[in-house]
Every structure is written in C-alpha cells, then in structure tokens.
Amino acid sequence: MSFEVVNGNAFYKSLGTFLRELSQDYVGNLAEIQRQHGDLVHWKALKGFVNFAFISDAATNRELFVRNTDALAKSPSQIQTFLYAAGPSVATAHGEDWRTKRKEANSLFSRQIVEASWPGQVSVTRDFVQNCGTGPLNAIQLSRRLAALTSSRGILGRAISLEEADTQIAFSTAASDRFNAESAHVFARPHWMLAPWRRELRRRKHEVFPIVRAAVEDLRKSNAPNDGLMNHYVNGDFITSNDDEMLTILVGLLMGAQDNIASAAGWVLAYLAHHPELQAQIGAEVQTVGAGGADLHGCALLRSAVMEVLRMRPPAPANQPRILKRPVEIAGYTLPKRTFVLNSFFNMHHNASAFESPKTFDPSRFLDKKLASSASFAPFGHGPRNCVAQGMAVQQLMAIVVGILQDSRLSPCDSAFPGMEQNPFLTPAAFKVQFSAA
Numbered sequence: 001m002s003f004e005v006v007n008g009n010a011f012y013k014s015l016g017t018f019l020r021e022l023s024q025d026y027v028g029n030l031a032e033i034q035r036q037h038g039d040l041v042h043w044k045a046l047k048g049f050v051n052f053a054f055i056s057d058a059a060t061n062r063e064l065f066v067r068n069t070d071a072l073a074k075s076p077s078q079i080q081t082f083l084y085a086a087g088p089s090v091a092t093a094h095g096e097d098w099r100t101k102r103k104e105a106n107s108l109f110s111r112q113i114v115e116a117s118w119p120g121q122v123s124v125t126r127d128f129v130q131n132c133g134t135g136p137l138n139a140i141q142l143s144r145r146l147a148a149l150t151s152s153r154g155i156l157g158r159a160i161s162l163e164e165a166d167t168q169i170a171f172s173t174a175a176s177d178r179f180n181a182e183s184a185h186v187f188a189r190p191h192w193m194l195a196p197w198r199r200e201l202r203r204r205k206h207e208v209f210p211i212v213r214a215a216v217e218d219l220r221k222s223n224a225p226n227d228g229l230m231n232h233y234v235n236g237d238f239i240t241s242n243d244d245e246m247l248t249i250l251v252g253l254l255m256g257a258q259d260n261i262a263s264a265a266g267w268v269l270a271y272l273a274h275h276p277e278l279q280a281q282i283g284a285e286v287q288t289v290g291a292g293g294a295d296l297h298g299c300a301l302l303r304s305a306v307m308e309v310l311r312m313r314p315p316a317p318a319n320q321p322r323i324l325k326r327p328v329e330i331a332g333y334t335l336p337k338r339t340f341v342l343n344s345f346f347n348m349h350h351n352a353s354a355f356e357s358p359k360t361f362d363p364s365r366f367l368d369k370k371l372a373s374s375a376s377f378a379p380f381g382h383g384p385r386n387c388v389a390q391g392m393a394v395q396q397l398m399a400i401v402v403g404i405l406q407d408s409r410l411s412p413c414d415s416a417f418p419g420m421e422q423n424p425f426l427t428p429a430a431f432k433v434q435f436s437a438a
Contacts, residue, residue: 001038001039001040001057001059001060001331002040002331002332002333003040003041003042003053003331003333003335004037004038004040004041004042005042005044006037006041006042006043006044007044007047007048008044008045008046008047011043011045012032012033012036012037015045015046015050024422025422026317026318026422026424027317027318027344027346027420027422027426030054030056030318030342030344030346030347031344031346031347033054034054034056034344034347037054039055039056039057039060039347039351040053040054040055040056040057040060040331040333041053041054042333042335042339050340051335051336051338051339051340052339052340052341052342053335053339053340053341053342054342054343054344055341055342055343055344056343056344056347056348056351057331057348058348058351058354058374058375058376058378059331059375060330060331061343061348061375061378061382062375062378062382062383063330063331064328064330064341064343064382065319065381065382065383065386066382066383068328068330069383070325071324071325071326071328072322072323072324072325072341073322073323073324073325085171085174085175085178085201085205085251085252085255086205086248086249086251086252086255087244087248104238105388106388108229108232108238109229109388109389109391109392111391113229113232114154114391114392114395115296115395116227117153117154117157117227117228117229118154118296118395118398118399120153120154120157120159120227121150121153121154121395121396121399121400121403122289122399122402122403122406123153123159123403124149124150124153124159124403125146125149125150125399125400125402125403125404126403126404126406126407127159128145128146128149128403129403129404129407129408129435130407130408132435133435134434134435134436135434136413136432136433136434137432137433137434137435138430138432139266139269139270139273139418139428139430139431139432139433140266140427140428140430140431142269142433143262143263143265143266143268143269144169144258144262145162145165145166145169146262146265146400147257147258147259147261147262147265147396148160148164148165148166148168148169148172148258148262149165150261150396150399150400151168151254151257151258151261151396152164152165152168152254153228154228154229154257154392154395154396155228155229155230155250155253155254155257156212156215156228156230156250156254157215157219157226157227157228157229157230157231158215158218158226158228160211164211167204167207167208167211168208168211168254168258169258169262170204170207171201171204171205171207171208171254171255172254172255172258172259172262173204173259174197174200174201174203174204174205175201175204175255175259176259176423176424176425177197177200177201178194178197178198178200178201179424180423180424181193181194181197205251208251208254209247209251212247212250212251212254213247215230216230216234216243216246216247216250219231219234219235220234223235229250229253230250233246233249233250234246253389256389257389257392257393257396259315259425260315260316260393260425261315261393261396261397262425262427263315263425263426263427264309264310264313264315264393264397265396265397265400266427266428267309267312267313267315267428268305268306268309268397268400268401269410269433270412270417270418270428270431271305271308271309271312271361272305272401272404272405272410273410273411273412273433274412274417275361276409276411278301278305278363279405279409279410281301282299282301282302282305282401282405283405283406283409283438285299285300285301285302286299286302286401286402286405286406287406289402289406296395296398296399296402299398299402300367301363301367302398302401302402303366303394303398304363304364304365304366304367305363305366305401306394306397306398306401307363307366307371307372307377307394308361308362308363308365308366309397310379311349311355311366311377311379312349312361313420313426313428314345314346314349314378314379314426315379315425315426315427316345316379316380316381316425316426317344317345317346317422317426318342318343318344318345318346319341319342319343319345319381321340321341321342322340322341323338323339323340323341324336324337324338324339324341325337345378345379345381346426348376348377348378349376349377349378349379351376354374354376354377355376380393404435405438406438407437407438408435408436408437408438409435409436409437409438410433410434410435411433411434411436412431412432412433413431413432413433413434414431414432418430418431
C-alpha cells in the first residue's frame with residue numbers, strides 16, 4: 001500500500017472549509033477522505049506550503065507510532081490541559097525522560113495491582129444501580145457517574161459519595177472542554193482565546209483537590225487496608241518528592257479515567273440495552289464470578305462484548321493531530337518535516353479487510369483473543385505512548401457490566417439506537433434506559 005499524493009485543488013474541499021469542519025466532525029471528515037482517496041493520503045495544501053497526512057491503514061499507523069514515535073511532536077493541548085488541571089508533576093517535570101516514567105507507570109498499572117480493586121468496583125456499581133429505581137434514566141449522566149464511582153474506587157481505594165462523583169465529573173468536563181477548545185484545531189489558537197476555559201478549569205480544580213487530599217489524610221490516619229492505586233504512593237514504593245506532587249498525579253489519574261470511561265460506558269449501556277439476548281448470556285456468565293481477578297477475566301463473552309463495543313465506538317476515535325519534527329519514511333514514502341499527521345482508529349476498526357461485516361455488532365469475533373492484539377484494533381493507541389492504563393480501563397468497563405447484570409437487566413426507553421457525538425471523545429447522543437430486576 002502506498003500514499004496517494006493530492007495537490008490543493010484535487011482535495012475534496014478547500015483548506016479553510018476543512019479546518020473549520022474538522023473540529024466539528026473529526027470522524028466524518030476522515031471517513032470521507034478514506035472513501036475518496038484511500039487509507040494513506042498526503043495532501044499538499046497551498047502548493048505544498050502546508051502538508052497533511054491522513055492514515056487509516058493499521059500497519060502504517062503502527063509503524064509511525066512505534067518506530068517513529070520520537071519524530072512526533074507532543075500534543076501541546078494535552079500537556080497544557082494537564083498543567084492547568086493538576087499542575088507540574090513527575091510526568092511533566094522530566095521532559096524528554098518520558099521512557100523512565102513510562103516504566104514506572106507500567107509497574108503501577110500491573111495486572112496484580114489493578115485487579116486488587118475490581119471487587120470494590122463491582123460493589124460500588126451494584127450499590128448505585130440498586131438505588132436508581134425502575135424509572136427512565138438519563139444514560140449519559142448514568143455512565144458519567146458510573147465512571148466516577150469506579151475510577152475513584154480503583155484509584156483512591158474507597159467509595160465516594162454521589163456529590164463527590166458529580167464534583168469529579170464537573171472537573172473532568174471542564175478539563176475536556178479546555179482540551180477540546182484547542183485540540184480540535186490543527187493550528188494553535190491565541191493564548192487569550194482559551195482564558196474562559198482556563199478559568200472554569202481552575203475553579204473546578206479547587207473543588208476536586210480537597211477530595212483527594214482528604215482520602216490521602218484518612219489513609220494515613222487509619223492505616224486501614226487500601227487496594228487503590230493511591231496506596232502505592234502513600235504506603236508503597238512509588239515515592240514522590242512531596243505531597244503536592246503526589247496529589248497532582250492522583251488528580252491527573254482521576255481526570256484521565258473519567259471522560260473516556262464515561263464515553264465507553266455510555267456505549268456499553270446502549271449496546272446492552274439494545275441486545276437483550278446478549279444481556280441474558282452475559283448475565284448467566286457473571287453470576288459465578290468470584291473475588292479473584294482470574295474469575296473476572298475468565299468471563300470470555302463479557303470481555304469480548306467490551307472489546308467489540310470499543311471497536312465499534314472507540315471513545316478516542318483518533319490521536320490528536322501531531323506534527324512531524326523531521327522527515328519520516330513510512331510505507332515506502334517520505335513525509336516532509338512539519339507535516340500534520342491525522343490518523344483514524346475509527347476507520348481502522350471499520351475496515352472490512354480486518355473485520356468481517358465491520359458495521360455489525362458481533363462480540364463473538366473477539367472470542368479469538370488474537371484479534372484484540374492485532375494492529376487493526378487500537379482503542380488505546382499504538383506504540384510506547386499508548387494508554388498505560390488500558391488494563392484498568394477494560395477492567396472498569398467489565399466491573400460495571402458485572403455490577404449491573406448480577407442483579408438487574410437494562411432496557412432502552414427508545415427503539416432507536418443513539419447516534420454519535422464528538423466532544424472530543426466519541427459519545428452517544430442523549431438517550432434513556434431503565435433497570436428491572438434480573
């Protein structure tokens with residue numbers, strides 16, 4: 001497979017129109033480019049003064065993000081959002097020494113550490129669902145609260161109140177809004193234009209930090225058993241220089257675990273609600289789940305269903321536009337320095353050459369575990385900079401399903417399956433569901 005080179009006027013829309021519409025519909029624009037020009041496109045806009053590369057080919061995408069990751073400039077919007085939301089930390093203070101920090105993060109998110117909290121995540125989900133009643137529920141709010149409750153249980157090692165969950169949601173929403181205000185645009189926006197989002201994020205930051213600080217202080221005072229990631233900073237081997245640095249890291253973890261999990265959980269609720277047969281099968285499977293991590297991961301259909309939801313509707317449908325710091329040769333073609341690279345995991349996940357009947361929701365396809373590790377399946381990205389917490393993310397989604405289906409069943413309040421929205425995560429449009437006894 002080789003790049004198709006497109007010069008200015010041959011592209012399907014003008015540069016101005018493309019830049020304006022990209023921020024409104026990233027998925028749709030890249031799908032249209034793929035339909036018209038193929039999986040690898042080099043667009044030389046303004047006679048080559050501005051260059052774009054659009055990559056929907058899985059092998060080329062992996063080659064770029066694995067072998068040439070150091071040629072890709074960091075996403076400034078991600079870094080700046082983190083700094084405004086949490087503050088300087090080990091993750092940002094070490095600059096280019098990110099490989100060392102990555103190794104530490106890998107050990108923090110090891111399977112043994114992550115699995116320790118999954119029974120607690122199931123428990124908070126069950127308690128929450130039992131208090132929801134049987135009337136129609138806003139599924140978007142429901143998924144956000146489930147994400148906040150389970151992420152806090154896994155990170156802080158304790159259950160939080162609904163009020164605290166809503167505080168965390170407001171904080172993460174403010175961070176997401178600030179991130180989206182810049183990241184959806186290829187060219188950086190003037191600093192002053194982002195001031196309203198910064199102010200809101202700063203306000204929400206002052207609400208969420210006390211929750212985390214109180215959790216740390218309670219753990220130190222009680223020295224009670226704690227299976228959350230926080231315990232490995234307070235009582236374990238993950239030593240930070242001071243409490244401010246530790247709080248920054250923990251708040252950053254909560255922020256990272258909220259919106260993407262909420263988006264994925266929303267799609268999980270939608271697909272389960274519209275597939276009652278699948279619910280019944282998974283419901284039977286999870287009745288025997290024990291307290292060990294191996295029991296959870298032994299639920300083959302449950303895991304396959306979560307993977308298929310992530311294929312159909314990846315919360316992060318693409319990496320944010322990145323710029324090349326040097327010329328890069330991939331797929332036998334050289335892209336020039338300062339090329340804007342845009343890829344599409346959504347396109348990769350809907351490629352018929354990799355997934356038979358790609359538009360069909362079919363969890364059984366992931367019963368073959370090899371498919372989840374293929375280059376064509378990348379809900380958490382590719383390469384050494386992919387999502388370090390992907391194991392915890394999958395566990396959270398599985399724990400949410402177990403917590404719901406052990407006692408309850410889910411049904412839609414509308415026969416229509418929800419459409420897609422991009423904010424910047426790929427989320428379901430508003431829909432309602434209701435619970436009933438299993």
